[in-house]
Amino acid sequence: MVQQREAMSWLPAYKQGAAAGDSGAFKLSSNENPFPPLASVIDAIASTLGDIQLYPSMAVAEVTDRIAARFDVDASNVAFGAGSVEVLSQIIHASAGAGDEVIFAWRSFEAYPILIQVAGATPVPIALTADERHDLDAMASAITAKTRLILVCNPNNPTGAFVTTDELHAFLARVPATVLVVIDEAYVHFNRDPSSAVGIDFFHRYPNVAVLHTFSKAYGLAGLRIGYAVAPTAVATNLRRVALPFGVTALAQRAALASLDAEAELTLRIDEIVIERTRVLAALRASGWRVADSQGNFVWLRTDVDTDRVNAVFIRDGILARAFPGEGLRVTIGTAEQNNRFLAAAAAALEPTAV
Numbered sequence: 001m002v003q004q005r006e007a008m009s010w011l012p013a014y015k016q017g018a019a020a021g022d023s024g025a026f027k028l029s030s031n032e033n034p035f036p037p038l039a040s041v042i043d044a045i046a047s048t049l050g051d052i053q054l055y056p057s058m059a060v061a062e063v064t065d066r067i068a069a070r071f072d073v074d075a076s077n078v079a080f081g082a083g084s085v086e087v088l089s090q091i092i093h094a095s096a097g098a099g100d101e102v103i104f105a106w107r108s109f110e111a112y113p114i115l116i117q118v119a120g121a122t123p124v125p126i127a128l129t130a131d132e133r134h135d136l137d138a139m140a141s142a143i144t145a146k147t148r149l150i151l152v153c154n155p156n157n158p159t160g161a162f163v164t165t166d167e168l169h170a171f172l173a174r175v176p177a178t179v180l181v182v183i184d185e186a187y188v189h190f191n192r193d194p195s196s197a198v199g200i201d202f203f204h205r206y207p208n209v210a211v212l213h214t215f216s217k218a219y220g221l222a223g224l225r226i227g228y229a230v231a232p233t234a235v236a237t238n239l240r241r242v243a244l245p246f247g248v249t250a251l252a253q254r255a256a257l258a259s260l261d262a263e264a265e266l267t268l269r270i271d272e273i274v275i276e277r278t279r280v281l282a283a284l285r286a287s288g289w290r291v292a293d294s295q296g297n298f299v300w301l302r303t304d305v306d307t308d309r310v311n312a313v314f315i316r317d318g319i320l321a322r323a324f325p326g327e328g329l330r331v332t333i334g335t336a337e338q339n340n341r342f343l344a345a346a347a348a349a350l351e352p353t354a355v
């Protein structure tokens, strides 16, 4: 038999949220944007189709300049990938290998432990606090001479909890300057709490902080795959070294530029999602659910051992959520119609006669 790396025998595969197919169910399992692409974004993509025989700009030059100007950083600080998950993979590969440790909160984004192990490094998951937040104290205490990288997901997927500015400063005071701290802000546009840490401010203040952003969520470009890091120049240079060559297509680059041009229009949509999130949380509480606030485009139901049963009710009632058996269910905020169906399913799951 062909020899493969031993790690492949136990590495879990990343699981995509269940597809609705033609079942009529609503797929609220992948934190996707419920709105269709803007007409201007479709036009921009269409205008690029005639050039797809050509390789894209590997430097992602135009989008880099726009992002650098926006955050008042140098172009050398910006590195792109095919989605922020690819940039995360670049960061892990550039920072940690065999024998090195990567600290992250758990539960958090499922890709973290997988990508860390693919790189041959050792995952060091640190349990969330009882109120679903990063336990930054425990994360700082877990730092050893082997720690190379720390991931902070703000707001956290799947719990929606955020890290405050004060907490992050206190945490960084305990992190050696040789250890890179990545603030994963995939959901930053939905985060409306003024006490939340803002990654770019920390990047400007600390030489060992990088920030991850994506066009997948708030900008609605999940299908095109484009995300980036703002990182210290030496780190960003290494990200370009380990990046898949030509990983970010010209279509994705044009769509990102068109999205940046259409920000006012996109902001209205993001605001609508945030308004729906507030409505959904209030309705869940009114129907008897105990649910924590969320600063993401999703809500988190801590169903513990009841997760499979509640998920069965959701599936029966046409809601595809992301279930973490034994822990809870993450449900993406969708359109008002989708959210109403979810709320009805959530209320039904509380009834004693439910499945």
Ligand SMILES: Cc1ncc(COP(=O)(O)O)c(C=O)c1O
Binding pocket: 030, 031, 082, 083, 084, 085, 086, 109, 153, 157, 184, 186, 187, 213, 214, 215, 216, 222, 225, 226, 227
């Ligand atoms: C916390 C977090 N980071 C990064 C990503 C990756 O998103 P993308 O690769 O589409 O940019 C996700 C996607 O779900 C996420 O939840």
